[in-house]
Amino acid sequence: MANNHKALQPSILVVDDELSVRDSLSKWFKEDGYRVGTAENANRALSLMNEGPWDVMLLDIKMPGMDGLELQKRLKEIDKDALIIIITAFAAVDTAVQALKEGAFDYITKPVDPDHLTHLVQNAFRAKKLTDENWRLRQQMSELSGADEIVGESPQMQKVIDLARTVAQTDTTVMIRGESGTGKELVARTIHANSSRKYFPIITVNCGAVPETLLESELFGHEKGAFTGAQYRRKGKFEMADGGTVFLDEIGTISQKMQVQLLRVLETKQFTRVGGNEMISSDFRIICATNRDLEAAIADRSFREDLYYRLNVFTIFIPPLRERRVDIPPLVNHFVKKYAASMSKPTIDIDPEAMDLLIRNRWPGNVRELENVIERAMVLAKPPVIRPEDLPFQMSQIQEQNSPQNDLLTSWEKIHIEKVLQKMGWNITRSAEALGIDRVTLYSKISKYGLKRP
Amino acid sequence: MSSILIVAISPIDRSLLDPLVEPLTRAFGPRVEVSRSQTLEGSFAFNVSRNQYGSTPLISALLDRFDDFDGRILGVTSGDLFVPVLTYVFGEAQLDGKVAVVSSHRLNDELYGLGADRKLLHLRLLKESVHELGHTFGLLHCNDYLCVMHSSTGVEEIDMKTERLCPECRGKLVSNTAG
Ligand SMILES: [Zn+2]
Ligand SMILES: [Zn+2]
Numbered sequence: 001m002a003n004n005h006k007a008l009q010p011s012i013l014v015v016d017d018e019l020s021v022r023d024s025l026s027k028w029f030k031e032d033g034y035r036v037g038t039a040e041n042a043n044r045a046l047s048l049m050n051e052g053p054w055d056v057m058l059l060d061i062k063m064p065g066m067d068g069l070e071l072q073k074r075l076k077e078i079d080k081d082a083l084i085i086i087i088t089a090f091a092a093v094d095t096a097v098q099a100l101k102e103g104a105f106d107y108i109t110k111p112v113d114p115d116h117l118t119h120l121v122q123n124a125f126r127a128k129k130l131t132d133e134n135w136r137l138r139q140q141m142s143e144l145s146g147a148d149e150i151v152g153e154s155p156q157m158q159k160v161i162d163l164a165r166t167v168a169q170t171d172t173t174v175m176i177r178g179e180s181g182t183g184k185e186l187v188a189r190t191i192h193a194n195s196s197r198k199y200f201p202i203i204t205v206n207c208g209a210v211p212e213t214l215l216e217s218e219l220f221g222h223e224k225g226a227f228t229g230a231q232y233r234r235k236g237k238f239e240m241a242d243g244g245t246v247f248l249d250e251i252g253t254i255s256q257k258m259q260v261q262l263l264r265v266l267e268t269k270q271f272t273r274v275g276g277n278e279m280i281s282s283d284f285r286i287i288c289a290t291n292r293d294l295e296a297a298i299a300d301r302s303f304r305e306d307l308y309y310r311l312n313v314f315t316i317f318i319p320p321l322r323e324r325r326v327d328i329p330p331l332v333n334h335f336v337k338k339y340a341a342s343m344s345k346p347t348i349d350i351d352p353e354a355m356d357l358l359i360r361n362r363w364p365g366n367v368r369e370l371e372n373v374i375e376r377a378m379v380l381a382k383p384p385v386i387r388p389e390d391l392p393f394q395m396s397q398i399q400e401q402n403s404p405q406n407d408l409l410t411s412w413e414k415i416h417i418e419k420v421l422q423k424m425g426w427n428i429t430r431s432a433e434a435l436g437i438d439r440v441t442l443y444s445k446i447s448k449y450g451l452k453r454p
Numbered sequence: 455m456s457s458i459l460i461v462a463i464s465p466i467d468r469s470l471l472d473p474l475v476e477p478l479t480r481a482f483g484p485r486v487e488v489s490r491s492q493t494l495e496g497s498f499a500f501n502v503s504r505n506q507y508g509s510t511p512l513i514s515a516l517l518d519r520f521d522d523f524d525g526r527i528l529g530v531t532s533g534d535l536f537v538p539v540l541t542y543v544f545g546e547a548q549l550d551g552k553v554a555v556v557s558s559h560r561l562n563d564e565l566y567g568l569g570a571d572r573k574l575l576h577l578r579l580l581k582e583s584v585h586e587l588g589h590t591f592g593l594l595h596c597n598d599y600l601c602v603m604h605s606s607t608g609v610e611e612i613d614m615k616t617e618r619l620c621p622e623c624r625g626k627l628v629s630n631t632a633g
Contacts (some may be wrong), residue, residue, distance in 0.1 A: 024537040115607035230567030235610045
């Protein structure tokens with residue numbers, strides 16, 4: 001921050017007789033962008049009031065000459081809005097309490113936890129109603145990096161984009177539904193990026209991927225010593241998302257116990273870390289997603305109805321790719337460009353016959369599978385074009401899938417999965433990756449279709 | 455842009471150093487090297503009652519030792535670092551100066567009761583190295599939570615940010631190093 005913004009720049013005055021305290025706090029706050037003044041005693045502090053106003057002052061309670069209590073009184077006479085934080089040693093906590101009675105904002109004991117110090121100072125500035133200023137600074141932030149756009153020209157996807165933008169303006173809980181690979185996380189990110197929370201983080205938790213035993217600590221954090229080996233405290237995802245959005249993916253997979261805990265957090269926005277008593281408050285918005293039939297899960301009592309109603313306030317349904325084939329060409333072009341850039345390849349065209357195959361394919365793994373196919377084709381293809389032989393399926397298969405007889409959806413999916421499995425030598429991880437579905441889904445499909453390893 | 459010399463400070467897991475070279479080169483420029491001949495013995499900065507190493511005396515020692523070196527010094531240690539007024543720091547740097555130090559100690563998932571994750575440890579150390587070196591090039595903390603100059607007081611926050619500078623910080627880095 002430039003010095004000519006002196007008046008706007010939030011400022012902190014550190015008063016302590018110990019050089020190392022002045023130096024390290026001064027550096028700490030400077031790195032945070034504050035204007036910092038330091039004084040080694042009360043007289044110096046009083047004379048520095050001419051260089052004020054100081055938004056926040058940190059005072060050592062024990063200094064030779066005039067002590068912190070007396071100094072606090074004098075500073076308040078000069079600037080009645082002075083916001084004072086007392087620095088004390090454990091031994092002097094009584095005096096610190098006295099300072100609180102006389103109007104100090106809070107006190108810290110040396111050595112102070114850096115995380116605590118950060119929050120305390122933030123709270124102090126919030127109390128000074130400088131939030132508007134901070135907000136202005138945030139607005140000046142450059143474009144947030146890494147936001148991928150939803151690609152889709154079909155009326156169905158235009159509707160999804162419209163819904164996402166509309167609900168983004170509110171703080172409503174959103175549930176995104178759709179098959180695996182349809183891009184639920186991307187929609188969640190779009191909502192976040194279009195909301196007033198966009199300068200705060202969006203934190204993703206894939207509930208299905210975190211082992212049950214770790215999910216609680218993952219979501220709520222844990223205190224030092226909460227379990228074997230936990231030497232240090234760890235913050236959970238809800239705490240990290242303060243101000244922003246929590247995206248709970250695969251919400252349909254969480255246990256009954258977690259469902260109860262989650263319900264409580266959604267109602268109160270408060271929780272304790274595992275092994276702790278301190279009540280943590282966090283201001284977050286919830287977006288969740290599932291490909292599971294939650295209504296059926298309620299019927300068989302594996303998903304709580306009260307949680308369902310708490311989450312299912314505003315639903316966005318993303319249709320499978322096979323129901324919106326007009327989106328395939330723009331998606332293909334998008335992925336070709338993306339991988340051309342990341343593989344440093346020249347731009348590659350798509351042979352019309354190959355594009356035809358891509359459009360006709362059934363895509364059980366949806367957009368993610370399409371992306372995987374394009375990535376692979378980009379590796380195989382000889383520039384300047386992707387040809388049908390660069391794709392992992394042929395017209396004959398697709399004709400089979402499009403034959404009007406029998407349950408073609410199922411039969412085609414079965415054939416497709418079997419082909420991929422064979423090709424990958426029944427390596428489940430690689431096959432699931434190629435299909436754009438997770439391993440659990442692949443296992444269930446293998447058993448559903450009675451597929452057997454040759 | 456000036457060169458960067460990575461210096462081991464004992465106690466140190468030396469295998470942490472080499473993986474820093476390439477990504478730091480990408481972040482800051484052409485000459486990043488691990489010093490093969492020099493190791494700073496960290497024990498003089500050890501504080502028995504706190505069971506930690508003072509980061510400020512380590513910075514001073516590196517400053518003395520590499521008086522002749524015209525570039526940035528990144529000291530890396532596996533010891534737990536502190537400054538007297540704080541319970542711990544992940545690293546410390548001279549703002550707009552020459553020397554930065556970082557510690558891998560609290561970046562290790564095992565100390566949080568989780569399984570060892572070597573890759574994550576390397577990545578966290580890289581982020582903290584870029585961050586502290588960023589301070590030596592005059593960069594302050596950044597509001598963009600994806601930017602490596604975002605302030606982190608916990609590993610969770612380190613994990614949230616990327617190892618890259620946001621466009622704004624990158625711009626500042628370029629202009630700070632141009633003159
Ligand atoms: Zn910093
Ligand atoms: Zn930045």
